[in-house]
Amino acid sequence: MNFRKKLKLYVITDRRLKDEIKSTKQALEGGATSIQLRIKNAPTKEMIEIGKEIRKLTSEYDALYFVDDRLDIALATNADGVQLGPEDMPIPTAKEIAPNLIIGASVYSLEEALKAEKEGADYLGAGAVFPTPTKLDVRVIGIDGLKKILESIKIPVVAIGGINHENVKEVLKTGVDGVAIISAIIGAENVRKATEDMRKIIEEVIK
């Protein structure tokens, strides 16, 4: 599977919902193609220990492993890439420090999307497509906002924000390369099953 295809089912950890390592394992068993480690306010040492486990698991399943925000954790755990939002390290700085990391940019408008592509991001996480319970303060761009970004951007785009089993088809039909999911997978009673079901829908739409 090439880089673009490995973005199709992109699962983001959330310790408020479930333990990172257990849920990563179950999501990979269910067919997740990328895992993003996202932790706020934990000690660096703990993040590295968890990141190393996720690195092992994602390698076993031939999935990509990204780290949210923290370039130090990405480097220390041999991640494939780092996900940078508007409040994180500037993309040019990250590329200079870690030229071998894949840089994903979190963007919340067409303007931010164009800027990130120009700065050299390797893919975009664009949203929020729908309102989301895990990030209450986020801007919602909707399906229309997503389409506008897709028309203007050449690098791969992963849609994010409130995507679940019911609305994912509508999102996939816009032509995105993948969907990033937190609650609908990590918050599910059966993470493996929720991932499997999501993967099936994705395979039906993205041929």
Added chain:
Amino acid sequence: MNFRKKLKLYVITDRRLKDEIKSTKQALEGGATSIQLRIKNAPTKEMIEIGKEIRKLTSEYDALYFVDDRLDIALATNADGVQLGPEDMPIPTAKEIAPNLIIGASVYSLEEALKAEKEGADYLGAGAVFPTPTKLDVRVIGIDGLKKILESIKIPVVAIGGINHENVKEVLKTGVDGVAIISAIIGAENVRKATEDMRKIIEEVIK
């Protein structure tokens, strides 16, 4: 001034007491020889912006600039080094990722001091010498604990924890290379004057 001498008056920022950039400027005017940027739970972008200002200021004053915990911030702001405690990135990992950074290790016992030296730390921040209002949960090793560390360690040692203008002579007489100070300088009404006074006492004892 060589590396060891530049550790003699090591001032650590604390935004709960004062703005990092303003207090760094005033501490440098007063004779601080090293500045450590220590921020918890701020966005990465903000830390980098502050770190870049501190880098500029410390270069102007020929002082060293360290970053607490965050290797990514240290790399992004061209710091001289990073300060790593027991809950931060392991020293061997940091040395591998950033072989050119000076690695300071925060140690709270003789055992931790010996381990850090063995792992390749370039200097130690050893304490807490006295109980401290800025870190309530910290272990206090006292003057005796500090002396035991100094007897066993070859790399430079900076004493930390509750050091102020009244007790600093007692600390300096143990033979430490420097003192790390937060409250007695950053918490002072006049940061420049508090640093100046501290520097005078240091110069009297460390010849």
